[in-house]
Amino acid sequence: MIDELDVAFDEDAERSKPRRHRAGKGGGKSAIALLMTFLLLAGLGGGVYFGYTKVRGFFVAADYSGAGAEPVEVTVAKNASLTEIGNELVKVDVVKSTKAFTNAAEAEPRSKNIQSGTYNLRKQMAAKEAVALLLDPAARLSKGVTIPEGKTAKQTFDLLAKATGLPVKDFEEAAKDPVALGVPDWWFKRTDGKQVSKTSEGFLFPDTYEFDPKANAEQVLRTMVDHFLTVTGEIGFADDVQRSLAVSPYEALIVASLSQAEAGIADDLPKVSRVAYNRAYKEKMTLQFDVTTNYWLELNGKDPKHSGDLLKKEMEDPKNPYNTEIVVGLPIGPINSPGRAALTGAMKPAAGPWLFFVAVDKDGRSAFAVTSAEHDKNVKKACDNGISKLC
Incomplete structure (x- = not known):
């Protein structure tokens, strides 16, 4: 057995020895293989470079050069x-x-x-x-215009005219038909049986706008109405007030405009709204909100006044359809454009039996009361703070 292994080993060793007569042929094949390898690598290198340029071109964003022309x-x-x-x-x-x-x-x-x-x-x-x-x-062609919360339609038209260069009368004319501007007709419904003022007041949402320089008055107002509908839709205004307060969206919009005008700080908006609802629906009494008198004065081209400066004949003017001094319930329509916070406050008024309120500090914060006696104390506090002219 060992001998056989030795023989096999010897044969393998013999086969492993170099054979000179084959050296020439082996060298030729090696040269060819070397050349083929070189060509292959060169080809691969070119392919890699070509692929790289293609990929690079794919990821480099297409761009123009220069400052442009037309x-x-x-x-x-x-x-x-x-x-x-x-x-x-x-x-x-x-x-x-x-x-x-x-x-x-x-x-x-x-x-x-x-x-x-x-x-x-x-x-x-x-x-x-x-x-x-x-x-x-x-x-930049359009500089933008900001319409603050609580601006009346009349005040809004003045701001828009200055910003766009369009005549105020163009906005006044375009605003005559709110339905044509996009306000759905169902907005002009009431549950209290009172008259409806079918105007654009209340529907021109306050915000900062960038209008197309070529837009006309109708297009500008349409944009603002559309924004109003978007915001009220986002907060679920119409459905919520009908479900939780049993009033129409239009009545709640009136309340939002009243609280926007009366509240001195945002935190008081839901409370002022509650006072309006309590007086108009629960107690069936006059609101006695001075802002409605001032709104009527403005509509007639007169300057608004501080509550303490309003005359009795102005406050009790029977020709004023927005009168809340001698007329029970809500006025015939909104008196300004309430913002999102005021709309939310009218949609979700604070819970409370309040029937009175008065501003008591320089920040505009109000004190709320249920009885006349409590209200009188709050008025005295306002007087002591130099806030009220009712002293």
């Missing part, structure tokens, strides 16, 4: 993201790709300051140039 107006929507702005710019051929714009904007720290509005840009601009123009105040 002028074009572009509107940036309120609260628009960089991607949304980029999409809009691509749509009108200002930039070549949204990615190029977002890259350029992200590289500019000030891009977070891009404001909504209409801008003068140019077609086929480098994304970097587009970002620069969006940050240039001179390129």
